[in-house]
Amino acid sequence: MRMKTLTRIVAAGATAFLTAGLVSALPPSAAAAEDSPLACADSAITKELENGSAWRMCARIHPIKGLILEQIEFKPATGEYEYAGYKRVLDQLNIAQLNVPYDTGHVQYNDITSYGFGKQYLMTQGPEVCSGEALDVDQSFTYSGRLVERTVPGICVQEDPMGLVTHAQETQIGGGTLYADQGTALAVSSISKISWYEYQQRVTFDDHGQIDVGLGATGDIAPGWASDSGNAFFGNNPKTGWPLSGKSSVTTTTGGETTTKEIQSYAGSHWHNAMFKVDFGIDKGEKQTVEQWDFASPGAGTRAPIVEGTGTVKSSAFTSIENDDHDELSWWRVLNPNSKNKDGHARSYEIVNNNTSNALIPDWAPSVTFTNYRSCEEYASDNLNAGCPGKGILDYVAGDTHELTDPVAWVNVGFHHTDKDEDQSPMPIHWQKFQLVPRDFFAQKPTITDxxxxxxxxxxxxxxxxxxxxxxxxxxxxxxxxxxxxxxxxxxxxxxxxxxxxxxxxxxxxxxxxxxxxxxxxxxxxxxxxxxxxxxxxxxxxxxxxxxxxxxxxxxxxSDALVWGTPPTTEPTPEPTTEPTTAPTTAPTTRPTTAPTPRPVVKSTPKLSVRLAATTVKPGRTNKVAVTVTAGGKPATGRVSITVDGKVRTLTLVKGKANLTFTAPKKPKGYAVRVSYSGSSTVKAGSTWVRLTVKK
Ligand SMILES: [Cu+2]
Missing domain, CATH: 2.60.40 (Immunoglobulin-like)
Known part of the structure; x- marks a missing residue:
């Protein structure tokens, strides 16, 4: 959205705002001068991840919507190589409805607009839930007719491992440098209990700029007595549920007559239709464009079917249903045509959503809906804002006649839950997620090594x-x-x-x-x-x-320094003596008549061992690396080059060993100390690496 003023944010957050301070504040030197502070004062989260990438945003708990993240900005680990400081990705991100219709047809809930994820529904983040930092949330609401004012640790902020991000060995066998990076992500989450279900809202921001938006459901499936009625959470229709036990005795009294029968009950299947509202703010663009990409095959190629993609700029608000307005490969992105990466490509984020939409309910049939930002349009359905009450996404699209330049995406993340035996109390968390993936936001990945x-x-x-x-x-x-x-x-x-x-x-x-x-x-x-x-x-x-x-x-x-010898004297060099040198006594040996046949050189494989004096050091500290290269158990000759953070030093092996004192890089993260042996006339080249962790 445009012109998101401090006033509006403060007003919206007045009933529930964050009091906790800055999380993992950056050192003053890292706070680039070009980054003006976020307009949310003490509810800002700033987190530099292990590899040097950083995210910052404002976080708060809204009484109805629960977790709201705003002014979300990313700084790549590569720094000014891509761009200086932070760049805006999203203006706002939150859940805008959670619709739960049961397949029995007897009930349908709207967990956000009917209950809400804030107020009394917000759960406390204890250490058993949050392994990072739990941020205090001040709340004020009415519960059972009385005013409740409380502060609860309601938002969890932690850095989670992501596993392997890159792995690249340059050659198939016997050498080449190995690149292997382990990634981490900032996870911001909250938990809300709505009746039997407990929902975790969890948004992760990874060190490559990707955002994963997830809603996890745990707690308990809807309970009920075994019933021979179709209108029960455990009903009698095998087509609308799943048996979670053997048969149960059901006693009914009709006209004073009591009968007991054994029936099989079925836990009702249901949808969790979650809709997220994503307000894009790519590089704070005044004009942002929505592009839809569709794919179709015009026929066979020489070896494989040809598949052609077509991008279409969407000029006005729209809603898109699979097999109607888009195909199964279609995707959407929001780009800022005026913000270009180093390659001259417009910066954008793509929506990756592989979930299933509920085609049976009009509001929940579209995979995605785009509208221009309008302040009264807060919820995907049953809107609670007095400016446009009771409306939903279809109404928003119908009423939006402007050119689509300030896009809000309503991302439909559907999940059809067919219960199973293992879902019984307490139910393990099941996730529904979508991703916001940088597409040309960077010219290369934002952690690219030198x-x-x-x-x-x-x-x-x-x-x-x-x-x-x-x-x-x-x-x-x-x-x-x-x-x-x-x-x-x-x-x-x-x-x-x-x-x-x-x-x-x-x-x-x-x-x-x-x-x-x-x-x-x-x-x-x-x-x-x-x-x-x-x-x-x-x-x-x-x-x-x-x-x-x-x-x-x-x-x-x-180069080596110029050598200053003794200045040449004017004295003449001594005359040669008159005495002849003695003549050689033996005749020259006869020359070999045939040239020796060259023997094929079979090079042996080197064994490289690398030892760091310290594997974890403080930034800028001196460290030592000892390299030993042997081949066939004997010291190798030749040179090794040692690379740390792009700096290369080449040393000559002495008795198969080389030692280097070096200064650790200043940026705290994991580095590879790479050692390459150039080989010799008898030994092959080889390389290896060890990990150096720089930590404050
Ligand atoms: Cu469920």
């Missing part, structure tokens, strides 16, 4: 060892005499030096090199050549070469 950043679009090779994104220097730049490159440099005032670029390997097709000359560590000149001056005499003269390419990280390598 060694993969260069792979954007078509690429020919993925190998961090032989073709790394960050150019790797394998032979240092060398200073030589411009006049005679082969001769040893004899430094003198006026002598022109020149520098090689050194040898590099890179995923870039062509690298550009820049040379900077240093006197005692201070930059004095740029360019490939340098003329020595008086000031340079006996100083430490080095050259640094930077290797760069568009779209690739830059790396720098430094």
């Amino acid at each position: 060694s993969r950043k260069c792979i954007n679009g078509p690429f020919s090779s993925v190998n961090a060892v032989t073709k790394p994104c960050t150019p790797e220097n394998t032979v240092k730049p060398k200073i030589s005499d411009k006049a005679d490159g082969a001769a040893a440099v004899v430094p003198a005032v006026g002598k022109v030096l020149t520098s090689s670029t050194g040898t590099w390997r890179s995923a870039a097709q062509r690298l550009t090199y820049a040379h900077t000359w240093f006197r005692n560590g201070e930059a004095v000149s740029t360019g490939q050549d340098y003329t020595l001056t008086e000031a340079d005499m006996n100083a430490s003269i080095t050259v640094k070469v930077s290797a760069s390419a568009t779209g690739f990280p830059t790396n720098v390598a430094e």
Whole structure:
């Protein structure tokens, strides 16, 4: 929605607002200057996840809707590589109705508008429920004719593991760098008890920008006595329920006559029709566009059916029913045409909803409905707002004649519950969920590592060892005499030096090199050549070469310092003595007549062992890594390169060992310390990695 003012939020939250403070506040240095604070003061949640991505939002409990999340913004772990600070994703997210009709046809509930998820229905988040931080919620409501004012820990905020996010081994067998990332997500949840059912509202915000919106149902299935009536939660019709026990005795008295019979009862099947209201705010766009993508096959291709997708911009409010307005592959996204990622693609979020809609009830038949934001349209059906009372989504669409530019999605998450024996008290939680997935919100995934950043679009090779994104220097730049490159440099005032670029390997097709000359560590000149001056005499003269390419990280390598020998003397070199050297006494040996046949080289496989002095360190602390490379039980020769957070250091093995002291990265998260062995004439190349955790 547009122009969501502080006033409106405060007014809406007046009866139930959050008093808890900031959760896991970012350090002041991380709070980028461009991020103005969220307009919800002390109900803000700001959470930096383990890999460095961060979410922030406002959270509160509404008396009817329960958990409401607003001003939801994401900051990628890659930081300014994608964009600076936080970017808005959603203006508001909440449940807008929960409709529960029973298949027996005897009853239908609207759990939100008839009961609500706030007030007395809100449950306390104790440590047995919430393993993170439980935020206090101040409530004020009338219960059994009296005013209740209470503060309960009603919102749970925690970081949950998500399991494996990426895994990529570059070659099939024997080496290549392994990428393996474990993800986490911020989970914000609350629990409300509506009669027998207890619902957990749980929204997770993962470190890749995805939002999962879930409603879990636990507590108990609707109870009842065994009955031979069709109008009971445990009725007698096997077509509208499921038997949860053996037969029961049912006694009825009719006209003073009591009869007892054994009947089989069936727990009534029912729907949980949940509708969520998603108010998009992609990069706070004034104009946001809804696109529907449909897929159809025009026929067979050479080897597989051709499937064609068509995107349609929806110009006005609409409601969409499967097999009527869309097909089973269809999906929708909301994009901000004026917010582009680094590749020039419009930023958007896609709705992923694989649930079943209830085709039998008009309000619950559409998979999704889009309307322009209108403040009175709060609930999906039986609207309680006096501005448009009793209305529902179909009325909202009918009354919306404006161009669709400020979209609200009403996402229908249906679940048909056929009870089973295992659902008996207490019932294990069953979930109905949909996802909001970033689509081109980022040019690459928001946790991309430096060694993969260069792979954007078509690429020919993925190998961090032989073709790394960050150019790797394998032979240092060398200073030589411009006049005679082969001769040893004899430094003198006026002598022109020149520098090689050194040898590099890179995923870039062509690298550009820049040379900077240093006197005692201070930059004095740029360019490939340098003329020595008086000031340079006996100083430490080095050259640094930077290797760069568009779209690739830059790396720098430094030459050895110029060697200052003894100044040449004017004295002539001693004359050769007149005495002849003794003649060789033996005749030259005869040359071999045939060249030796080259033996095929069978290279052995190296064994790499890597040990960190500390596997968990504080940011910026010094740490040591010890590398041992053996082959066939013997120390290997050659070089190893050690990469930490994109910084590469190359060392020569001494007796098969190399040790490096390095500074741990500043950002707290898990890092891979990668070690690549370049191989030798007898040993194959290889690589491995160990995990380094940087923690405050
Ligand atoms: Cu159920």
